Amino acid sequence: MAAAAFSCSVSFPFRYSRNGNRYHGRVDIKINASSSTRLHPLNEITGAREGSSPLATTTENLHVTEEQIRQRIPTKKQLVDPYRQCLIIERGVGYRQMVVVRSYEVGPYKTVTLESLLNLFQETALSHVWMSGLLSNGFGATHGMMRNSLIWVVSRMHVQVDHYPIWGEVLEFDTLVGASGKNGMRRDWLVRSQATGITYARATSNWVMMNEKMRRLSKMPDEVRDEISPWFIEKQAITEDVPEKIVKLDDSAKYINSDLKPRRSDLDMNHHVNNVKYVRWMLETIPDKFLDSHQLSGMVLEYRRECGSSDRVESLCQPDEDEILTNGVEQSLLKNMVLTSGIVEGNGYLGPLETTMHGYTHLLQTKGKTRKEEIVRGRTRWRKKYSLTST
Amino acid sequence: MAAAAFSCSVSFPFRYSRNGNRYHGRVDIKINASSSTRLHPLNEITGAREGSSPLATTTENLHVTEEQIRQRIPTKKQLVDPYRQCLIIERGVGYRQMVVVRSYEVGPYKTVTLESLLNLFQETALSHVWMSGLLSNGFGATHGMMRNSLIWVVSRMHVQVDHYPIWGEVLEFDTLVGASGKNGMRRDWLVRSQATGITYARATSNWVMMNEKMRRLSKMPDEVRDEISPWFIEKQAITEDVPEKIVKLDDSAKYINSDLKPRRSDLDMNHHVNNVKYVRWMLETIPDKFLDSHQLSGMVLEYRRECGSSDRVESLCQPDEDEILTNGVEQSLLKNMVLTSGIVEGNGYLGPLETTMHGYTHLLQTKGKTRKEEIVRGRTRWRKKYSLTST
Incomplete structure (x- = not known):
């Protein structure tokens, strides 16, 4: 069996910092496919099992070993x-x-x-x-x-x-x-x-x-x-100097979506609804018209309770009253958030940052018959979309 | 500014085939962070613009150039x-x-x-x-x-x-x-x-x-x-010798979910519902009890029509009548599918493949007031779950 002839070399930059300074280095990758060894998957697997014949292992042991071989957790x-x-x-x-x-x-x-x-x-x-x-x-x-x-x-x-x-x-x-x-x-x-x-x-x-x-x-x-x-x-x-306090919304909130239930695909390896999925529920309660013209710039979430796969969930949100920003200083409840780096660093090349911000307060809660329990309280902050994202 | 001292070298195997034989080679990666160049993002960007002053470019040109720099499509x-x-x-x-x-x-x-x-x-x-x-x-x-x-x-x-x-x-x-x-x-x-x-x-x-x-x-x-x-x-x-014909289900289908609507996050870069999302709708119509104990082993989808963001969608599915497999040969409508490689190659180390298969027929259609239009017809085939996946 002839040795193959494929070899290729590339490099890409990698950044790191040291003593507060930022440097960038380089990663060299050489792809050199010159071995002619053929693959014997089964031998490779069974060879890795310690002190046990592949046929003699119980199903239980086989699976544990197999998962370890496949995952290779260090x-x-x-x-x-x-x-x-x-x-x-x-x-x-x-x-x-x-x-x-x-x-x-x-x-x-x-x-x-x-x-x-x-x-x-x-x-x-x-x-x-x-x-x-x-x-x-x-x-x-x-x-x-x-x-x-x-x-x-x-x-x-x-x-x-x-x-x-x-x-x-x-x-x-x-x-x-x-x-x-x-x-x-x-x-x-x-x-x-x-x-x-x-x-x-x-x-x-x-x-x-x-x-x-x-x-x-x-x-x-x-x-x-x-x-x-x-x-x-x-x-x-x-x-953050002082973490912002998020008020709890009630049924008087402007937008309410009461029709939410976890899907099979929302469960993670801990067998509960993954916290990332909550964000989808929160954002989908905001009117489409607002979402079409705005982009989320900041978000604070306080998780209060797990959401189980059988829970029914209600999402509430309430827009802030109109806020006006002057000279990039936000006159809102969100004053504890640091300013976007685009303003701070002066490198506004990605398009001018809008100075008009909008805020929303959010609540996700279980929709029980007797009482409702909080899952997440949240605050989101939004800016008008850049032209780059609306082409 | 002192040059930093970080260097590391690793390699990993890479497979390829040549003349029908499979080989495996090796990729060598050297991470060598020895440059002491500091980063000047703005200069780097503006320097890459051809023949235009960074301040003189129009907003339009700026954005096109910026996207090209960020994406680097070859x-x-x-x-x-x-x-x-x-x-x-x-x-x-x-x-x-x-x-x-x-x-x-x-x-x-x-x-x-x-x-x-x-x-x-x-x-x-x-x-x-x-x-x-x-x-x-x-x-x-x-x-x-x-x-x-x-x-x-x-x-x-x-x-x-x-x-x-x-x-x-x-x-x-x-x-x-x-x-x-x-x-x-x-x-x-x-x-x-x-x-x-x-x-x-x-x-x-x-x-x-x-x-x-x-x-x-x-x-x-x-x-x-x-x-x-x-x-x-x-x-x-x-x-596939002869592609399987998928029958069109009607309102007599055993399971129907009429409550589906595309979400904002279902739209892709072509501004329509991504075809991957259809599969989620199809599978969610199958009863939980079946999904808990079975694993999809094969699927054929025939796409008939785009689904727009404002469409309302209905998902229908119908289980096959019980089928029995003998000696790994499937006696079903799915006979055109090749057998799983686990059986063919004899490397059943990942657990014995169940020989009892179950089939479902699927239909997604728009839920219009006057008429319904087909979006996808599908066939899925299922086997009992391995113990590995039910631990």
């Missing part, structure tokens, strides 16, 4: 993973991943949907844990969390989108974690254009632990703190 | 793209991409959802066109198609899933195109496990051109044929 910290196109940054504790915006992650105007952005936040967070060597078999849970039947649940999410990435654009997602109170964890993200280095979006979130069986919040056990605290750093993507 | 054929982790195979005409299964692409049992699989088919197809240098600004349309206001629409899709990939698994998606009649194109896919080389799924599809303004099917203009026909090869992922 048991030790990894510095780089070519499949995920990622590397560890920030002196060994942060995570950076290159992401190409896919065709189904954008809407009709080729810009990334908010849901896709939140999905990519989730994905990079989990890949961060994956690379840490701490990931057990659960949905981002560490080995210590698994031993204690604990899962992560998000309690708060704050997202700012200065510019929406477009189809085919290459992005850098950075994420890192820090302490949040005694029993929680903060996770931040920063999304940049790979081509220009300009910041497109930033986010911060807070996470607590829940007992998977009791469905109750839990303290962070010492063994879990010992696992994750070495990864904590102080650096934050969004600085 | 104008010449590329053999490899590190961001997409892909390369051109099959003597220069096929496309292969490595894909890591993301956390939000799987359902509660960690297996990839059918919708995610179809999304990845779309994504790799578009990336194939991207790499060809033929992609214009549209949704997979070539330059010649854009000049003739033509878009691609799918007329038929046939998918077989032998094994469902799981979260974190690395997959190889191969796709290639061929002629389909005088005015159409066939596109095939093959999905393999990167770790074992075992085939997980295969698909074939047929595409025709539609005039974007008239919303009518069009002949393939010569200039478009000249663009794409050099990419055509005969190789097929699924061999």
